[in-house]
Every structure is written in C-alpha cells, then in structure tokens.
Amino acid sequence: MNVLILGSGQLARMMALAGVPLGIEVSAVDVSNHKVVNPLDKKRLDIHLETAIEAADAISVEFEHIPEALLEQVNRSGKLMPSSESIAAGADRVKEKALLDKLNIANCPYVIVDDIAQLDQAVATLGETLIIKASRDGYDGYGQWRLSSKEQLPEIKQALAELDLKKVPLVVEKMLTFEREVSLVGARGKNGQLALYPLVENLHHQGQLHTCVAPAPAITPALTAQAQNIFTALVNELNYIGVLAVEFFQMGDTLLVNEIAPRVHNSGHWSMQGADTCQFENHLRAICELPLGSTEVIAPSVMLNVIGCDLPSKDMLSVARTHLHGYMKTPRAKRKMGHINITAHNYAELGESMQKLQKWLPNSYFPTLNSEALRLLQIK
Known part of the structure; x- marks a missing residue:
C-alpha cells in the first residue's frame, strides 16, 4: 500500500519507519513547496504532487496547519483521513471550542475576540489572569500571550495591535489553577x-x-x-x-x-x-x-x-x-x-x-x- 503524508517532519519520518514491517510505503509532501519527498532523508522524489495523490491508497497529515489550497486539493481525492473537518477542528481554536461546546465537553471558560477593544470586556467577564491565544497557527507556546493583571493590558494591546483579528480572531481563556x-x-x-x-x-x-x-x-x-x-x-x-x-x-x-x-x-x-x-x-x-x-x-x-x-x-x-x-x-x-x-x-x-x-x-x-x-x- 502507498500512503502520502502532508508534512515532511519527524512525525512523517516515524510513520514511514512504522510502515516498513507492514509493507506500507510512505512518502511525504513538503508543504512549503508542494514537492514530494522521502520522509526519511528528505530527498525529493521524481514524482509530481498530482501523481502522488492519484497513486496513494490513503492520505493523511503530520500536523494540522496545512495550507488551505493544498488541503482542498487533497480533499478532492476522497482519500484524506482524518477528514478536512477534523483537521480544521484542530487547526482553528474557534472551531475547536465550538465542537467542544456542541458536545457539552468541559473546557476552559473563554471568549472570542476579533477587535482589540473587546479585551476590556474579556477581562471584565473572565478576570485579570488570562491566556490569549491566536486561533490559528499557534503551537509550542507561539501565538500566545499571558495577562497576569489588568495593568498589563495596554502592553498586551500594543503587542496585538498589528494583527488582523477579523481574519484570525483571538481565543481568550481564563487562566485556571490545575493540578x-x-x-x-x-x-x-x-x-x-x-x-x-x-x-x-x-x-x-x-x-x-x-x-x-x-x-x-x-x-x-x-x-x-x-x-x-x-x-x-x-x-x-x-x-x-x-x-x-x-x-x-x-x-x-x-x-x-x-x-x-x-x-x-x-x-x-x-x-x-x-x-x-x-x-x-x-x-x-x-x-x-x-x-x-x-x-x-x-x-x-x-x-x-x-x-x-x-x-x-x-x-x-x-x-x-x-x-x-x-x-x-x-x-x-x-x-x-x-x-x-x-x-x-x-x-x-x-x-x-x-x-x-x-x-x-x-x-x-x-x-x-x-x-x-x-x-x-x-x-x-
């Protein structure tokens, strides 16, 4: 069987190694340039993306932040697993929160902010200790800001001033003390x-x-x-x-x-x-x-x-x-x-x-x- 992975980092590499005993051949797509590569040594393979999609028995991802055009192209093949909706739920915190709320799954109290001025109301609603997260493209601590008191709010607003919050809203969560x-x-x-x-x-x-x-x-x-x-x-x-x-x-x-x-x-x-x-x-x-x-x-x-x-x-x-x-x-x-x-x-x-x-x-x-x-x- 042939599996194509969107993303060519260490997760694709480890999937390729796991596939060898099963007789599953894994290739990967460098999402920065849409080139098909060997996930073990990152060397480019002599195959176009369209051909790799057609040849694959199954297609998956190693991370959720896949360029939308590429994800749409692959999704049309009917071979993408998990689904594009599932990937979107992990890639977009707004969609993720909506999914959790729909299923009545407990999560951190939050508000969605798409205008800097709304941060004052977020503090009034949730309190002064907050974690502010970009709804997309944030991971490993990136795309996050912490508010420990309302005196920091002007500084936080300045840091966020150049962001397009209509395009990428913020998810503002109450910072909880957890075990x-x-x-x-x-x-x-x-x-x-x-x-x-x-x-x-x-x-x-x-x-x-x-x-x-x-x-x-x-x-x-x-x-x-x-x-x-x-x-x-x-x-x-x-x-x-x-x-x-x-x-x-x-x-x-x-x-x-x-x-x-x-x-x-x-x-x-x-x-x-x-x-x-x-x-x-x-x-x-x-x-x-x-x-x-x-x-x-x-x-x-x-x-x-x-x-x-x-x-x-x-x-x-x-x-x-x-x-x-x-x-x-x-x-x-x-x-x-x-x-x-x-x-x-x-x-x-x-x-x-x-x-x-x-x-x-x-x-x-x-x-x-x-x-x-x-x-x-x-x-x-």
Missing part, C-alpha cells in the same frame, strides 16, 4: 474500532512539552473513563479515522479539554517502546483499513524531548532500556531534535535510570528532568 496536564492518545478505524492508550502526564517548559510519563501516576478508573468518554464523543461526532490526541487539565476529579490534535502526537512517542503497538503503526493501520493493534502497556515509560541542542552522546545508551530517536535536524532554539524513551519495570526504576542519564542531559536543555519528573516518579 496537572494529562493527555489521551487513541486511534479509530473506519469501521469504528477504537484502540486507546492510557492517560499520560505531561510536563512543559516555556509552552513546550519536555517530559511525558506513561501511564500517568495516580490515575483513577473514574478519570480514565471520563477521558475515554470524551475521546469517544469527539471521534464519533467527527467520524474520525486515524490517531487523535486530546490534552486535558486535571482539576480534582474533573478533566477540562485544553486542546485536540488530529494526528499522531508528541505525548504518544513513548508508545514506540512502551506499548504493544505504537501510535504510528496504529495510525497507518487505521487509515489503511487494517485491524488496530493492541495498546497494552509493556512497561512504564518516560519520554524526554531533545529541544534546541545536538543529540546527546550515544554513551547514554549504556543506561539499560534507554532508546534514542534522532530527527536528522540542524539545531535551533525550541526546535525538537529528537526524543529519548526510557522503559522500566516500575516508576522507581524509571527514576533511577533518569538520575543516571543526568550525566549526559544538561539542565539547561532538560529543565524538567531534575525536578518535576523525578518528583513525579517518587510518588509510586
């Missing part, structure tokens, strides 16, 4: 079959995911059921095909949806070593109409993102059950260069391995490793 962020990654097949991974806990720094612990410690059956019910409602409403990630804020016994991602997701990378079937293989299985694989956890896992620096020394692989995944990129600030998966028999053993890895992982690039992550693992 932690957790996420659920799952797959849905064309026949409605579901394969759900466990809830995982995510640790962020400056708006980017740095560490993921799977399964999340101290998750109750009630929280799992709540997350799975929300996931199921979303995928059924969208008639979704493929892998979907749902990020939640936990507030006591309640989960609020932070955002959805209609694709394979950073918080599912642990599944490459920690689950029976990884998220990349299950995404390919879903869009190629193959039975979904088991999501059973093989071992507790930690995923560490390598961000903004060269890959660490491969001497780190001397620590048992440590796996390095490099993305073949040139370092720059906030750029994801790879990730490290660590598995163990239990959380305590994971903590021991992470302490050993500190020798090769400087705190300046792994700021959650020495504090939050180790503290989190010591609760078990």
Whole structure:
C-alpha cells in the first residue's frame, strides 16, 4: 500500500519507519513547496504532487496547519483521513471550542475576540489572569500571550495591535489553577474500532512539552473513563479515522479539554517502546483499513524531548532500556531534535535510570528532568 503524508517532519519520518514491517510505503509532501519527498532523508522524489495523490491508497497529515489550497486539493481525492473537518477542528481554536461546546465537553471558560477593544470586556467577564491565544497557527507556546493583571493590558494591546483579528480572531481563556496536564492518545478505524492508550502526564517548559510519563501516576478508573468518554464523543461526532490526541487539565476529579490534535502526537512517542503497538503503526493501520493493534502497556515509560541542542552522546545508551530517536535536524532554539524513551519495570526504576542519564542531559536543555519528573516518579 502507498500512503502520502502532508508534512515532511519527524512525525512523517516515524510513520514511514512504522510502515516498513507492514509493507506500507510512505512518502511525504513538503508543504512549503508542494514537492514530494522521502520522509526519511528528505530527498525529493521524481514524482509530481498530482501523481502522488492519484497513486496513494490513503492520505493523511503530520500536523494540522496545512495550507488551505493544498488541503482542498487533497480533499478532492476522497482519500484524506482524518477528514478536512477534523483537521480544521484542530487547526482553528474557534472551531475547536465550538465542537467542544456542541458536545457539552468541559473546557476552559473563554471568549472570542476579533477587535482589540473587546479585551476590556474579556477581562471584565473572565478576570485579570488570562491566556490569549491566536486561533490559528499557534503551537509550542507561539501565538500566545499571558495577562497576569489588568495593568498589563495596554502592553498586551500594543503587542496585538498589528494583527488582523477579523481574519484570525483571538481565543481568550481564563487562566485556571490545575493540578496537572494529562493527555489521551487513541486511534479509530473506519469501521469504528477504537484502540486507546492510557492517560499520560505531561510536563512543559516555556509552552513546550519536555517530559511525558506513561501511564500517568495516580490515575483513577473514574478519570480514565471520563477521558475515554470524551475521546469517544469527539471521534464519533467527527467520524474520525486515524490517531487523535486530546490534552486535558486535571482539576480534582474533573478533566477540562485544553486542546485536540488530529494526528499522531508528541505525548504518544513513548508508545514506540512502551506499548504493544505504537501510535504510528496504529495510525497507518487505521487509515489503511487494517485491524488496530493492541495498546497494552509493556512497561512504564518516560519520554524526554531533545529541544534546541545536538543529540546527546550515544554513551547514554549504556543506561539499560534507554532508546534514542534522532530527527536528522540542524539545531535551533525550541526546535525538537529528537526524543529519548526510557522503559522500566516500575516508576522507581524509571527514576533511577533518569538520575543516571543526568550525566549526559544538561539542565539547561532538560529543565524538567531534575525536578518535576523525578518528583513525579517518587510518588509510586
């Protein structure tokens, strides 16, 4: 089978690697120039986009911010999975909020702002501590502004003054005090079959995911059921095909949806070593109409993102059950260069391995490793 992925970054690369044992050939589209490339080495393939679309058995995406003209062109083929509506729900926060509200899914209190003057009313409605998000093209902390008191409002207004808010409105959310962020990654097949991974806990720094612990410690059956019910409602409403990630804020016994991602997701990378079937293989299985694989956890896992620096020394692989995944990129600030998966028999053993890895992982690039992550693992 042939699969075409819109986007040629590390997610397309990992889907291509997962496809090899299944006999699925994956090619990718560089969305900046519409050239078809090999997702492993990024070399251009001698095939035009139109021909690649025609030759593909299935087409999918590695991220949701696909140029509209390209998405429309691919959508006309009838091979795009998940659907363009699903991709739009993840790409546009206004549409995402409308979807959540339609399904009565709890999320952060918010207002939509398409004029700077409306920010005063947003403060009056939601309070002085707000997070202001561009409705499109914002991720990893980009396209976001934080208001901690109304005295900052003139500064925020000045920063937003040149934006076309009629074209790209703002979603202004009340900044909530939550216990932690957790996420659920799952797959849905064309026949409605579901394969759900466990809830995982995510640790962020400056708006980017740095560490993921799977399964999340101290998750109750009630929280799992709540997350799975929300996931199921979303995928059924969208008639979704493929892998979907749902990020939640936990507030006591309640989960609020932070955002959805209609694709394979950073918080599912642990599944490459920690689950029976990884998220990349299950995404390919879903869009190629193959039975979904088991999501059973093989071992507790930690995923560490390598961000903004060269890959660490491969001497780190001397620590048992440590796996390095490099993305073949040139370092720059906030750029994801790879990730490290660590598995163990239990959380305590994971903590021991992470302490050993500190020798090769400087705190300046792994700021959650020495504090939050180790503290989190010591609760078990």
